[in-house]
Amino acid sequence: FQSQSDLAAMMEVLHHFLVKEDENEPGELDIVSVLKKxxxxxxxxxxxxxxVGNGDAFLMRDAHGIRPSYYYVNDDVVVGASERAAIRTAFNLEENEVQELMPGNALIVKADGSVSIEQIVEPKERKACSFERIYFSRGSDEKIYRERIALGYKLSKTILKAVDYDLKNTIFSFIPNTAETAFYGLIKGAEDYLNQIKIERILSWGKDFDEEKLTEMVNRKIRIEKIAIKDVKLRTFITEDSSRNEMVQHVYDVTYGTVKDNIDxxxxxxxxxxxxxxxxxxxIRMLSRLKPKxxxxxxxxxxxxxxxxYGIDMSKMGDFVAFRxxxxxxxxxxxxxxxNELLEKCKELQRNNQLHTENVVRHLYKPFTPQQVSDKIAQLITAADITVPVDVIYQTIEDLHEACPNNKGDWYFTGNYPTPGGNKVCNKAFMNFIEGKNVRGY
Structure with missing residues (x-):
């Protein structure tokens, strides 16, 4: 097994208890008993x-439901996958035909073809990963699609205020490809605002309008352009660190002739x-070539x-622009x-084998408002030779939870880890950063 693989470590543990089970009850393997240990x-x-060797199979989900898990059973097949849409597409199924495997449960398939759901561990507070809904899972799932629409919609009021409601000189676009659905929600929010303005203006005219005036008002639209174009079918998020910087310089191009110089x-x-x-x-570099205001x-x-x-390789603190x-x-x-105070706190916890008991890093953000951090991020993502002003607007935690009501696992954003191991990894990642160690936190 690969020493760096968490799955390999889990397989070693399972193998240990499989061997013990076989020694105690030769030929009478109970996979449920093995999983419970x-x-x-x-x-x-x-x-x-x-x-396993006797033909029994299983599908298992963690107690908090952090990672998604779905299954489908009929007379011929038993299918498990981390995404409902993948099963639906492969077997041409309706949404209600694919079931969610609940937290702490296992789907057991015996060699004779019998299927059962067994509780392996006591379910804990549901902390399904919200990043699955934002980015990782397939957008073809109808619930995920609606949630991504909602994420964009909830940002519309903040953005309208940021542009001082000047829709005439504002162009909306998105970064390909996973942001497209949220973009539709953002546009829907802007359109709802614009339509309300149209109604109010027309009503305020009374009878003081002609066809030309009415046509001009009715035809006002949100300006939408496909500004950024992705040239290669690669996701830089999951690219190796060594090749990432070189690759991103060649990933995007822009559509010229879409922006009014120093106005839009x-x-x-x-x-x-x-x-x-x-x-x-x-x-940012490519967009600035269009000379926007x-x-x-x-x-x-x-x-x-x-x-x-919890399955996503994001464990180096210095990688996060918000932390920097x-x-x-x-x-x-x-x-x-x-x-240094926080580093010493982490070291003290480590000496007492208590590094898992609290997330020390949360104290680092307490002196600042989210807006202060966002403003600094805008500076960090803008190269020194770029003269166009750049701002960054983030989703709020509250709106995230409203948009994705069944996926409240938000530790990426709040530091509220559902398990002690999360605190330990976070603290260790911070220690590595301060001590100049460019290694994983686990």
Missing amino acids: AVPLFDGGFHFGGI TLVVIDDSIVRGTTLKESI RIIVVSSAPQIRYPDC AAVELLKEEGKEGLL
Whole structure:
């Protein structure tokens, strides 16, 4: 097994209890008993399955429901997957035919073909990952599609205020490709505002209008352009660090002739801003060539401040532009001593084997408002030679929860980890950053 693989470690544990079970009851393997011994030892989010030598198989989900898990059973097949849409597409099914495997449960398939759902561990507070809904899961799932629409819609009021409601000189666009659905929601919000303005204006005229005046008002539209074009079918989020910076410089191009020089404000929405690398090295630079009056980058996700250890490789604190922004703010205000204070706190917890008991890093953000962090992020993602003003607008935690009501796992944004291991990884990642170690937090 690969020593760096969490799945390999889980397989080792399962293998240990499989061997014990076989020694105690030769030829009478009980996979449920094995899972009940092994799974409580796992800290984190998971959806995994396996098949053992006697033909029994299983599909297992973590107690908090951090990772999604779905299944479908008929007379011929038993199917498990982390996404409902994948099963629906493969087997041409309706939504209600694909079932969710509930947290702490396992789908057991015996060698004789019998199927059952067994509770392996006690379900805990549901903390389904919200980032699945924002970015990772397929947007073809109808619920995820509606939630991404809602994420964009909820940003519309903030953005309208940011552009001073000047829709005549504002162009809306999106960063390909995963932000497109949230973009539709953003446009719907802007259109609702514009339609309300049309109604109010027309009513205020009374009878003082002619066909030309009415036509001009009715035909007012939200200005939409496909500004950014992605040239390669690669997602820089999941690209190796060593090749990322070089690649992002060549990923995007822009559509020329769409912006009025020094008059139009460009509003571009992305699903999330993690490192800020693509924005700084490519997108902002390319957009500035169009000579807009101002660029507003919108994130359908809140500020990503903390690492993940539940199946997504985001464990280096220095990778997060929000964290780097907070560090810069501390330095600017002469408060960098807080970094050493928090480091010593982490070391003390580590000495007492208590590193998992609290998220120390949350204290780093307390001196600043979300807006202060956003303003600093805007500076960090703007290269020194770019003269066009750049602003960044993020989703709020409250609106995220309203848009994705069944996925309240928000540790990326709040640092509220559902398991002790999350706190430990976050604290360790912070220690690595301060000590100059460019390694994972786990």
